[in-house]
Structures are given as C-alpha cells and as structure tokens.
Amino acid sequence: MKRREGRGTRISRISRTISELENLAGLYAVLFIAVTLIGAFTLPSLLYQEDQLYPKTIDTNSSLNPYERGGTPFNTTEVRAQYPENSPYLGYVTAYLTPVTRFIADHTPYLGTTIVAHPGGIIDEILYNTRGLDTVAETSILFVAFAIAAHLFRRED
Amino acid sequence: MFELPVTTIEGPEIFVIEFGDIVNYFTVYTAALFTFALLFTILVIISRPERQVDIAFGGDAFYTKDVTPAQMKFQRFMALACGLATLGAMMSGDVFNFTLFTSMVGITNIGIVAAYKYKHVLNAAFQYGIVAMIATVPLFGSAAIILATTGTLSMWELFGSTIAVPLIAKIFLVLGVMGEGMAPFYVAKAEITRAPGAPYVLMIHVSSLLLFLRVVEIVISM
Amino acid sequence: MKRENAFLIMIVAGAVCLAAGADWRTGFFAPWLAEILLIAAFPVFVLFLGLWWNASEGEEDIPFLGY
Amino acid sequence: MIDYLIFGTIIGLLFHGIHRKVIARIQGRPGPPIWQEILHTLKFSFKQTWIPKTASQTLFVWVVLVAIGIWSAALIVLVTEGSILLLFGIYMLHKIVEHGMGLSSGSPYGKFGAIRSVMSAASELPLFATVGAIYLFTGSLLLTDILAWQSAHGPLLIFAFPAAVALYVVILSKMHYSPFAIIESKEIVSGNMTEHFGVWRAGLEVAFALKTYVLLFAFVLLFLGPLPLWLVLAVMLLLLLSLSFICAFCPMLSPYDTVTMQSLTMGIVAVYIVIVGVILA
Known part of the structure; x- marks a missing residue:
C-alpha cells in the first residue's frame, strides 16, 4: 500500500x-x-393512540389556558391514573403523596395540601397529577443545575 | 400484583416499589446494577481524592496536584447527586422518569468537572455539555413518541406483547442516553477524566455505563 | 495490619465462603443468599489471605495505610 | 460453588501461562513455563504491600475487591445459567474497575491507562450486537433457554456467525498482549496496573484469571451449546490458542485505531442484525 x-x-x-x-x-x-x-x-x-392515559382537553378561552385541567376548584376532579390503587387521593389536586408526606398530611393541616408548594410542584401540575417521583426528579435537576451555576459564579479566582 | 410481562430477558422481578403511577422494580439484573451504583456512591462518600503526580518529562522533576477542600466538597456533592440519579435510573419503571434521571446524570457529570481550572478538561466538558444538550431532544422526544403512540409510559404496560413501541422511539431513546452518557466516541469523556479527584471523576464513568446497560434492557424488553 | 487481624478476617471470610458453597449444594437456605455471600466474601478472602501471608512477624508493622 | 471459583482461577491462570508460552514460541523465544502465572500470583501475594502516598486509599483497595467480586459473580451467572445480559453487564462494569484502578493511584502511568480504558469503551459495543443477535434467534437471554435452543436446533455458531466473531473480538480485546490491549501496553509501563503491586496485584491476577475463564467459557456455552466439561475445556484451550496466535502476530494498535476497529465490527454486526431481523420478521 x-x-x-x-x-x-x-x-x-x-x-x-x-x-x-x-x-x-x-x-x-x-x-x-x-x-x-x-x-x-x-x-x-406512527398512529396517535386515542386512549391516552393522561388525557387533556384544551380550552383556549379559559384564562388558565395552558394549565387548565377542568373541574371546580377545591373539589375533586376526574383524573385518570395508570394504577389508581396507588393513588388513594386521586382526584384531589394532590393525587399522590409519598409515604412521608402522607403521614405529615394526615397529622397536620398545614402540609401536603398542595403540590404547588415548590417549583417542581408547578411543573408537575402542568404535566399531570399522580406522578410523585417525577416531581422529585425534576426539582432535583433544576436544583443541580442551579448549584453548578452558583458554584461557578461564586468561586474565588 | 405487578408481574413483568417478559421474564426471559432478565428473569422475574424481585420486588416492586410503588410511587403512584411510577412503579419501580428490581430484577436480578437491575438489582445488580443498583448494587454496583450504590457501592460506588458509598465510595464517593467515604474516600478522599488522590493526588495526581505529574512528571515534567525530560527531567527528574515532578509535582502533585492537590484538590482543595472547597473544590472537593463541591465535587463530592455533585458526584453524590450523580450517584443518586444513577440509582434512580436503575430502578425506574417508567420511561419518562428514566429519561428525567438520565438528563440529571448528564448535568451532574458536567458539574463534577465544571469547577476545575484546567483548560483541556473544561474544553472537553464544554463539548460534552453541547452534546448532552442536543441529546435531550431525542431523549424526551422518545418519551413523547411513546406516550403519543401507546398512550402510556409505564414499562409494565410497554413490556407487554400487546403494545408495539415504534422503532424510532427506541432508537431515539438509545441515542438520547448515548448523548447524555457520552457513549458514542468517548473522546470528551476520556479528556474529562484527566481531571484529578479519582473517586468523583470515576462516578462519571459509572453513571454513563450503567445508564447504557439499563437502556439496553429497556429497549430489548419493549 | 496486624498479622492476627488479617488471619482472623481471612478465616472468617473463608468460613463464609465454605458455608455459602455448602449451602448452595445442599439448598439449606435460599440459593441467592449463598451466591451473594460468596460474591461478598470471596474477594475479602483472597486479599486477606495474601495480607496474612506477607505480614511480618517481627516488631515492625507493615505500613498498610501508606503514611 | 467456592470450588468453581477456585477451579476457574487456577484454570484461568494456567490459560494465561499458556498464552504467554504460545506467544513466546511463535516469536522464537523459549518463554516461561506454563504455570508461571500461578507462581506469579503466589509471589505477588507474599510480597510486602502498602498503598502509595498519593493514592486515594479507599478506592485503591476497593477496586481490587470489586474486580474479584464482579468476576466471581459472572462465573456464578454462568454456572447457575442466569441471564447473559447480566454477564455482559458485568463485563462493562469491568471497564469501571479498570478506570478506577488507574485513576486511584495518582501515578501518571496509571492515569494514562485509565484514560485509554475510557477511550476504548467502544469495545463493549460489539457485545451488545452479540446479545441482540442471540436474542433474535433464541427469543430469550436466559442461558438455560439458549442452551435448550442449541440442543434443539444446533450450535448458534452456525446460525449467528457474525455475532460469534463480534464476541471473539471482544474477548481478544481483553487478552494480555492483544492488539487492542492499549490500557496495559508497555510504553505506559503496566498502564492502569502500574501502582498495584504486592497483594493488590495478586488479587487482580485472580480477578483477571476468572475473567479469562468466564469469557472463554461464555463463548463456548453461547455458540457451541452444552458440552461435557472436558470438551468445554478443550474448546476453550483451542480458542485461547487462536487468540494467542493473533496476539503474537499483531502489533499493538494506536489507541483511537482500536476504537475505530471495534466500532466498525459493531457496525458490521449491526447491519447483519438488521438484515436477519428483516428476513426473520
């Protein structure tokens, strides 16, 4: 060669x-x-599956437009879940609580009442209810990204 | 109550952890991966960084690189976060949840080396960061395609024979994990691992290899 | 590392290995338990066998932890 | 079970010795006796041992334990006829051990070896092509089912020849002195093993012996089917001899060339899988 x-x-x-x-x-x-x-x-x-697990109807006239999930405030809403037996609070805004949170929610009136109590909660509310672990993961991603940015900004040199 | 539809790939599940719609599970395979990730996460907590020796070639001179305590703390924190994300990805029983943990691994991998001042390491981390960012598109795209075409995200349903997951979603998933875990050509990862702080830097490699192993299982099963 | 300590750990790990092996043959406990025990104990056994062998018997202790 | 591990270790070390002997004979040297590697391991375990001052001490010791642990686990998977996905998972975890081993000491040679190990992580890719191809044929990844399938249909070596070649390349890249063994090539002393001496090295030798034994054993089980033990050992020896020939004749590739070669192997097998998948489907 x-x-x-x-x-x-x-x-x-x-x-x-x-x-x-x-x-x-x-x-x-x-x-x-x-x-x-x-x-x-x-x-x-690729065909769109009509029978969606997390169905969503978009009401463009609503003032809550992208976040509108139907139902009346402070009341139960029709929500579908893959495994309803794992979400005993299904239909309330907080459909799924981790065991610890459920303990707190059962014993105090102050906590565990809304998932919009922290940033990840809002994301989860936008997506769908019933997915507690996603809330944790999403918040962690934000937190980690923020920690990196803060560290890089604050380091001395 | 929950039974894996396909047991010929990794055997039946050992036990199941239910988080609402996200039903995590352990088989012998994922339990082994989980244990391994746990082992190295513990290692990150208890071990101290090594001091890299650099030789000035052509002479007898050498010097050691020290990792300052402040930097070590941050690195350890990031490596720990990376370990936790890996643990989450290993046991996840939900496609979207898995992709979330995967992207978290991608971010923490950059975080581990982000605080160094070595130019080549930062350069590699920058390139890696770009790829990791591009990779979120196929990664979450695959979860979106799976949800749109099958109507569910739970692996318990998707692994069944009644639901056909489109091939493109599978390829996207693999491609996304490749980008986040830096599997394709490994240049950036190889350069990144030149950074001192062995136990923490090792976590980059641990997380991406384990992610890859997990995604193979998911893709074959789906 | 003291010679006696290395010896003791080696004996314990070896005993666990043997017990796990015997258990796996007889099926007295669950096989997975035997497998996990074996995987955990075998590396310890191998390393401490060596450490026991090479530990010196005199006054001096080998500088096991570097410093 | 412990007897399997000890048997595997001794046979693996013997195989390493034969490997060295064959390479030496091909290259016109007398070479060491075939039990040299067993003596080597014993010798290392008698040597005085400590941990370098610059090392990350816990990691330095831990990787040795993990190395022996994962390959013991791999042998157990083979013996209990578990999932080969787990077996290959362990093979990939070995990459992490290699990496940790090199990085933990702080030595520049160890670091070079470790970085090369990360680079050559592409060597795992043909493995998954193998897994995919086997799954296409047998519809199962449990070794029990694969062996049963082979008893019924004949050896997979005939049906899935490219997959066998891919696995062969994988085993080759893990042999000492192989053209792909860039992580321990001599221009970086012993690569990632440079600083592991004494008992640590003896432990690593045990782990590597188990690794060689497991990989050869897995090849025979996966592609030739269930055979009596003496025949398995004979085939493993033949396989080893062929690997030794390649190792003796081929020079060491440059680091990124190994990546390219392994990726190309992967690409060819992937094309093959697509073709077979389409035809079979």
Whole structure:
C-alpha cells in the first residue's frame, strides 16, 4: 500500500476524525440527523393512540389556558391514573403523596395540601397529577443545575 | 400484583416499589446494577481524592496536584447527586422518569468537572455539555413518541406483547442516553477524566455505563 | 495490619465462603443468599489471605495505610 | 460453588501461562513455563504491600475487591445459567474497575491507562450486537433457554456467525498482549496496573484469571451449546490458542485505531442484525 506522508490508512483517518474533540458535537448531530430522517420516513406508520392515559382537553378561552385541567376548584376532579390503587387521593389536586408526606398530611393541616408548594410542584401540575417521583426528579435537576451555576459564579479566582 | 410481562430477558422481578403511577422494580439484573451504583456512591462518600503526580518529562522533576477542600466538597456533592440519579435510573419503571434521571446524570457529570481550572478538561466538558444538550431532544422526544403512540409510559404496560413501541422511539431513546452518557466516541469523556479527584471523576464513568446497560434492557424488553 | 487481624478476617471470610458453597449444594437456605455471600466474601478472602501471608512477624508493622 | 471459583482461577491462570508460552514460541523465544502465572500470583501475594502516598486509599483497595467480586459473580451467572445480559453487564462494569484502578493511584502511568480504558469503551459495543443477535434467534437471554435452543436446533455458531466473531473480538480485546490491549501496553509501563503491586496485584491476577475463564467459557456455552466439561475445556484451550496466535502476530494498535476497529465490527454486526431481523420478521 502506498501512503502519502501524514495521511495514513483509511482507518487511521477515521480514528483521527473521531479523536478530535471539536468534531464531537458534529458527529453526534450527524447521527441524530440520520436517525431523524429515518424517523421522518416512518412517520406515517406512527398512529396517535386515542386512549391516552393522561388525557387533556384544551380550552383556549379559559384564562388558565395552558394549565387548565377542568373541574371546580377545591373539589375533586376526574383524573385518570395508570394504577389508581396507588393513588388513594386521586382526584384531589394532590393525587399522590409519598409515604412521608402522607403521614405529615394526615397529622397536620398545614402540609401536603398542595403540590404547588415548590417549583417542581408547578411543573408537575402542568404535566399531570399522580406522578410523585417525577416531581422529585425534576426539582432535583433544576436544583443541580442551579448549584453548578452558583458554584461557578461564586468561586474565588 | 405487578408481574413483568417478559421474564426471559432478565428473569422475574424481585420486588416492586410503588410511587403512584411510577412503579419501580428490581430484577436480578437491575438489582445488580443498583448494587454496583450504590457501592460506588458509598465510595464517593467515604474516600478522599488522590493526588495526581505529574512528571515534567525530560527531567527528574515532578509535582502533585492537590484538590482543595472547597473544590472537593463541591465535587463530592455533585458526584453524590450523580450517584443518586444513577440509582434512580436503575430502578425506574417508567420511561419518562428514566429519561428525567438520565438528563440529571448528564448535568451532574458536567458539574463534577465544571469547577476545575484546567483548560483541556473544561474544553472537553464544554463539548460534552453541547452534546448532552442536543441529546435531550431525542431523549424526551422518545418519551413523547411513546406516550403519543401507546398512550402510556409505564414499562409494565410497554413490556407487554400487546403494545408495539415504534422503532424510532427506541432508537431515539438509545441515542438520547448515548448523548447524555457520552457513549458514542468517548473522546470528551476520556479528556474529562484527566481531571484529578479519582473517586468523583470515576462516578462519571459509572453513571454513563450503567445508564447504557439499563437502556439496553429497556429497549430489548419493549 | 496486624498479622492476627488479617488471619482472623481471612478465616472468617473463608468460613463464609465454605458455608455459602455448602449451602448452595445442599439448598439449606435460599440459593441467592449463598451466591451473594460468596460474591461478598470471596474477594475479602483472597486479599486477606495474601495480607496474612506477607505480614511480618517481627516488631515492625507493615505500613498498610501508606503514611 | 467456592470450588468453581477456585477451579476457574487456577484454570484461568494456567490459560494465561499458556498464552504467554504460545506467544513466546511463535516469536522464537523459549518463554516461561506454563504455570508461571500461578507462581506469579503466589509471589505477588507474599510480597510486602502498602498503598502509595498519593493514592486515594479507599478506592485503591476497593477496586481490587470489586474486580474479584464482579468476576466471581459472572462465573456464578454462568454456572447457575442466569441471564447473559447480566454477564455482559458485568463485563462493562469491568471497564469501571479498570478506570478506577488507574485513576486511584495518582501515578501518571496509571492515569494514562485509565484514560485509554475510557477511550476504548467502544469495545463493549460489539457485545451488545452479540446479545441482540442471540436474542433474535433464541427469543430469550436466559442461558438455560439458549442452551435448550442449541440442543434443539444446533450450535448458534452456525446460525449467528457474525455475532460469534463480534464476541471473539471482544474477548481478544481483553487478552494480555492483544492488539487492542492499549490500557496495559508497555510504553505506559503496566498502564492502569502500574501502582498495584504486592497483594493488590495478586488479587487482580485472580480477578483477571476468572475473567479469562468466564469469557472463554461464555463463548463456548453461547455458540457451541452444552458440552461435557472436558470438551468445554478443550474448546476453550483451542480458542485461547487462536487468540494467542493473533496476539503474537499483531502489533499493538494506536489507541483511537482500536476504537475505530471495534466500532466498525459493531457496525458490521449491526447491519447483519438488521438484515436477519428483516428476513426473520
């Protein structure tokens, strides 16, 4: 095999490309675009499932528009859940409580009454009820991101 | 009450933790991964960083890099968060919840090395950050496609033979995890791990490999 | 590490390994318990066997923890 | 069960010795006796042992325990005929052990080895192609079912040859002196094992012996089906000899070339899986 100086075999040229840090985002993007294109071709075969677990009707006239979930305030609302037996408070705004929260809610009138008590709760209210662990995970992501930003901002140098 | 529809891949579930609609589970497989993640999370808590020795080549000179206590505290906190996110992802029984934990792993991985002042490490972390951000699109996109086409997110339903998960959603899920966990070509991760603070930096690798192992299980089962 | 301590840990880990092995054969307890015990005890046994072997008997203690 | 572990360790160490011997003979050297690696392990375990001052002490010791633990677990999975997904999960966890081993000491050579280990994490990708291909044929990942399928239909080696090649590449990349063994190549002393000496190294030798035994054993079980023990050992030895030949003839690849080669293997097997999947489906 005749090689020119500094070019190497095909394999080493591929190796050189993938070893460049700056190419990384580009490589990933190419992969992503390729998959998305395949996805675009399969799009007609994707059918919307009418029987949604978390149905949502959009009432554009409501003043609460994107967040409108129907029902009357301070009353029970019709909410569907995958496993209703795990959500004994289903239909109230706080459909699912962790065991600790349920203990607190049962024993004091001050806590566990609304999930809009912290930022993650709002996100969860926007999405759907009944998914307590998501609330925890989402809040944690926000918290971690905030902690990184704060640390970078506050470090001394 | 809950029984995994497919037991030929990783055996039957050992036990189930119910959080409302999110029903987490342990099989022998995920329990093994969980234990491993737990082991290394504990390691992060109890061990102290090493002091990297750098040799000035061509002479006898060498010096050690020290990790300052303030930096160590932050790194340990981030590594711990990363460990917890990994633990969550290992036991999750819900696709959306899994993607959430995955993206949290992506963020904490950058957080672990973000406080360093070494230029090449920061450079790699920056590239990684870009990829992790792009990766959230396929990651959450896959959860969205799964919900739209099947009407549910619970793995207990999705693993059953009655529900067909579209191929594109599966590929998106793998692609998203690859981006968050930095699986494809590993350049950025390799450069990131040049940072001192071995137990914490190791967590980057632990989390992304475990995520990858978990997503393989999910994708084959779906 | 003191020679006696290493010996003691090695013996305990070895005993656990043997017990787990015997249990797995006879099926006295659940097999998964035997497997977990074995996985946990075997590495300890191997390392402390070596540490027991190489621990010196004289006055000096080997600098096990570096400093 | 403990007898399996001890048997596996001794056979694995013996295999390492044979590996060295074969490579030496091919290269025209006399080479060490085949039981050299067993003596090696004993020798290391008698040596004085401590932990380098710069090391992250807990991690430094812990990785050795974890290394032995995961490969014991892998052998148990094989013996109890559990899920091969778990087996391959353990193989990937080994990557973390390699990485931790190198980083924990603070030594620059260890660090180079560790970083190369992260880089070459692409070596795991062919593994999942193998898992995928096997699942396509047998519809199960439990070893019991795979063995039963092979008893009924014949060895998977014939049906899923590219998957066998992929697993072969994976095993090859984990052998000592292999063209893919960039993490312990000699220009970085012993790579990530550089600072683990004495008892720690003896522990690692035990873990690596178990690893070699498990990987070869898994190959035989997965692609040739249930065989009597003596035949399994014979086939494993043959497999080892073929690996030794490759290791003796091939030079060490440069780090990113190994990544490319392994990714290409993965790509070929992935194409094969798609084709088989489409035809079978």
